[in-house]
Amino acid sequence: MIVYIVRRLMQAALVMVVMSILVFVGIYLIGDPVLxxxxxxxxxxxxxxxxxxxxxxxxxxxxYLLFVNDALHGNFGRSFLAGQPAMGLIFxxxxxxxxxxFASLVMSLAIGLPxxxxxxxxxxxxxSKAIMTGSILGxxxxxxxxxxxxxxxxxxxxxxxxPGWPRLPASGRGATVDVLGVPLSFLTLDGLxxxxxxxxxxxxxxxxxIVRLARATAREVLPMDYVKFxxxxxxxxxxxxxxxxxxxxxxxxATVSGLEFGQTVAFAVVTETVFxxxxxxxxxxxxxxxxxxxxxxxxxxxxxxxxxxxxxxxDLLYSVLDPRVRLESRAT
Amino acid sequence: MSATLSVRNLRTHFFTKEGVAKAVDGVDFxxxxxxxxxxxxxxxxxxxxxxxxxxxxxxxxxxxxxxxSIRFNGEELTAASPERxxxxxxxxxxxxxxxxxxxxxxxxxxxxxxxxxxxxxVKVSAAEARDRARKALVQVGIPSPDExxxxxxxxFSGGMRQRVAIAIALLHKPKxxxxxxxxxALDVTIQGQILFEAQRLCRESGTAMIWVTHDLAVVAGLxxxxxxxxxxxIVELGRTADVIERPMHPYTKGLIGSVPxxxxxxxxxxxxxxxxxxxxxxxxxxxxxxxCPIAVDKCNEMPALEEHRPGHWARCWRAAA
Ligand SMILES: Nc1ncnc2c1ncn2[C@@H]1O[C@H](COP(=O)(O)OP(=O)(O)OP(=O)(O)O)[C@@H](O)[C@H]1O
Ligand SMILES: [Mg+2]
Numbered sequence: 001m002i003v004y005i006v007r008r009l010m011q012a013a014l015v016m017v018v019m020s021i022l023v024f025v026g027i028y029l030i031g032d033p034v035l036x037x038x039x040x041x042x043x044x045x046x047x048x049x050x051x052x053x054x055x056x057x058x059x060x061x062x063x064y065l066l067f068v069n070d071a072l073h074g075n076f077g078r079s080f081l082a083g084q085p086a087m088g089l090i091f092x093x094x095x096x097x098x099x100x101x102f103a104s105l106v107m108s109l110a111i112g113l114p115x116x117x118x119x120x121x122x123x124x125x126x127x128s129k130a131i132m133t134g135s136i137l138g139x140x141x142x143x144x145x146x147x148x149x150x151x152x153x154x155x156x157x158x159x160x161x162x163p164g165w166p167r168l169p170a171s172g173r174g175a176t177v178d179v180l181g182v183p184l185s186f187l188t189l190d191g192l193x194x195x196x197x198x199x200x201x202x203x204x205x206x207x208x209x210i211v212r213l214a215r216a217t218a219r220e221v222l223p224m225d226y227v228k229f230x231x232x233x234x235x236x237x238x239x240x241x242x243x244x245x246x247x248x249x250x251x252x253x254a255t256v257s258g259l260e261f262g263q264t265v266a267f268a269v270v271t272e273t274v275f276x277x278x279x280x281x282x283x284x285x286x287x288x289x290x291x292x293x294x295x296x297x298x299x300x301x302x303x304x305x306x307x308x309x310x311x312x313x314x315d316l317l318y319s320v321l322d323p324r325v326r327l328e329s330r331a332t
Numbered sequence: 333m334s335a336t337l338s339v340r341n342l343r344t345h346f347f348t349k350e351g352v353a354k355a356v357d358g359v360d361f362x363x364x365x366x367x368x369x370x371x372x373x374x375x376x377x378x379x380x381x382x383x384x385x386x387x388x389x390x391x392x393x394x395x396x397x398x399x400x401s402i403r404f405n406g407e408e409l410t411a412a413s414p415e416r417x418x419x420x421x422x423x424x425x426x427x428x429x430x431x432x433x434x435x436x437x438x439x440x441x442x443x444x445x446x447x448x449x450x451x452x453x454v455k456v457s458a459a460e461a462r463d464r465a466r467k468a469l470v471q472v473g474i475p476s477p478d479e480x481x482x483x484x485x486x487x488f489s490g491g492m493r494q495r496v497a498i499a500i501a502l503l504h505k506p507k508x509x510x511x512x513x514x515x516x517a518l519d520v521t522i523q524g525q526i527l528f529e530a531q532r533l534c535r536e537s538g539t540a541m542i543w544v545t546h547d548l549a550v551v552a553g554l555x556x557x558x559x560x561x562x563x564x565x566i567v568e569l570g571r572t573a574d575v576i577e578r579p580m581h582p583y584t585k586g587l588i589g590s591v592p593x594x595x596x597x598x599x600x601x602x603x604x605x606x607x608x609x610x611x612x613x614x615x616x617x618x619x620x621x622x623x624c625p626i627a628v629d630k631c632n633e634m635p636a637l638e639e640h641r642p643g644h645w646a647r648c649w650r651a652a653a
Contacts, residue, residue: 226437226438229436234423234449236418243448248437324486
């Protein structure tokens with residue numbers, strides 16, 4: 001197990017090195033951050049001074065080595081623009097994104113799993129057909145459009161039309177509570193209300209995916225001999241579906257949920273923008289536009305690390321869910 | 333003594349898009365307490381469907397057709413409520429499946445799968461249920477049962493898995509066991525052991541058993557009586573010795589001719605020519621007539637299952653021939 005984790009972490013380190021080189025080269029090629037940072041009428045002398053201060057006058061490979069040296073000491077540089085440590089900037093924003101991604105995942109599982117299993121158990125009922133048609137909508141509606149529609153309906157139209165209808169907030173995180181120094185929205189009522197619309201927006205696609213996956217797996221598992229044998233043992237329908245079928249369905253669901261969670265954290269930008277959610281996605285986009293290299297690099301390092309941890313968690317979960325996997329990982 | 337199970341005119345049809353597949357079409361037999369009935373027939377003849385029908389485990393598009401009767405200890409199962417059937421399944425009637433690799437749920441430990449079976453039928457504590465599970469494993473000859481209980485199915489060999497499945501079937505001391513080719517997937521030594529244990533169990537506890545197989549040689553040494561199925565119908569039924577030594581139906585004769593034995597060594601095994609007809613396009617009359625060496629015009633009418641000798645029935649116009 002330890003060997004396995006160490007191997008994973010080493011892979012991660014390698015990915016981080018490659019990513020950081022790519023980002024360095026990429027941003028170097030795109031343009032000169034200094035031009036973005038100081039006013040166009042500044043003199044060549046002033047620009048040179050800024051360049052020197054940020055080590056941008058050095059050849060790229062030396063800049064990179066400097067960065068690596070600093071990074072190994074835990075220093076990922078300061079944002080060119082904000083002047084704050086880049087890591088600090090990201091860590092400020094990261095919890096908001098994680099929270100949003102997590103809320104949308106929980107929501108999509110809570111709704112998608114029962115619907116998918118139902119559609120798998122009773123494929124020909126009108127309800128199942130409605131669910132499957134709905135899931136196609138969930139796949140195909142673009143995120144930003146769904147977000148805008150939700151805002152229009154729940155933050156504008158319904159409260160305007162129907163007196164007393166609660167107006168859902170459409171921007172920001174609302175009130176937060178600090179848990180171990182991390183601000184969290186979902187612990188306050190106001191925060192929850194703020195979380196609702198963006199989480200729904202993000203959960204639509206994921207929910208649709210889980211519905212289809214759960215249905216497909218249920219249809220695969222149900223004709224299995226062990227399900228029939230469970231019935232031959234005289235088990236109740238509830239136990240058969242809730243234990244024998246569901247436990248098998250959870251194996252692919254866990255994998256996909258992990259992947260989807262990672263995707264959301266890394267690419268929640270659109271939704272975060274629509275709902276002015278103070279997450280890390282918005283920060284990244286701004287930093288890329290302004291060629292704020294330290295922030296972009298620090299972000300990628302964190303994301304790579306996050307994906308490694310996430311994959312580890314999924315693998316562990318997988319081995320809990322599927323005993324056949326457990327044996328193999330012990331053998332290797 | 334009255335029969336444990338009495339099946340009359342059992343018809344189980346599958347209503348598919350391509351047509352109605354009459355997988356079981358008018359099957360009659362009895363099984364007495366302590367008796368082993370061998371149900372023999374080639375692939376697709378409806379043996380498994382017969383077994384599932386008895387347990388009420390036929391899924392759509394299949395269903396047991398009106399007019400069928402399955403009486404178990406005097407109770408009409410075709411009229412029983414789903415909850416009543418659930419209560420009977422696994423307790424009074426148990427089934428053992430064909431493929432031991434597929435019968436146990438791969439993601440649940442063996443103890444989970446045994447304890448749930450106990451608790452589905454009697455209100456006992458988990459500890460008590462576990463103890464029963466342990467005893468059942470000992471009964472089927474599984475060494476170090478405590479350790480085995482905590483294992484997952486993939487940690488067992490095929491033979492061991494089938495023993496576990498048999499142990500599960502035995503948990504509630506059923507009055508009837510439907511064993512659907514339980515030894516086909518196992519090697520011969522283990523097959524022999526399991527056959528022996530099955531026989532002992534029936535004799536000792538008065539359990540009635542239906543032993544499904546396509547292998548006449550297996551049931552010859554095991555069953556008290558043999559029922560031969562062809563295309564959803566019983567074509568011959570009688571005491572094992574009678575059926576093996578003096579078969580009346582040409583299909584049974586063909587089956588016996590194709591069993592390897594001392595006498596056939598060095599000779600080409602006889603085979604029944606032709607193939608099983610599709611259930612969707614069964615010809616009128618006897619389903620076997622196209623492959624039958626002694627068919628006559630009369631065979632275009634369906635013969636009835638008749639008692640040509642005492643206790644020895646056949647569905648053939650030329651049974652006496
Ligand atoms: N779900 C189903 N839908 C349609 N037809 C079915 C279904 N299940 C079984 N049948 C039909 O019932 C027939 C009998 O099947 P059954 O499984 O009882 O055969 P069997 O005698 O057990 O054969 P084997 O020795 O291969 O197990 C098959 O030929 C098949 O056409
Ligand atoms: Mg079968």
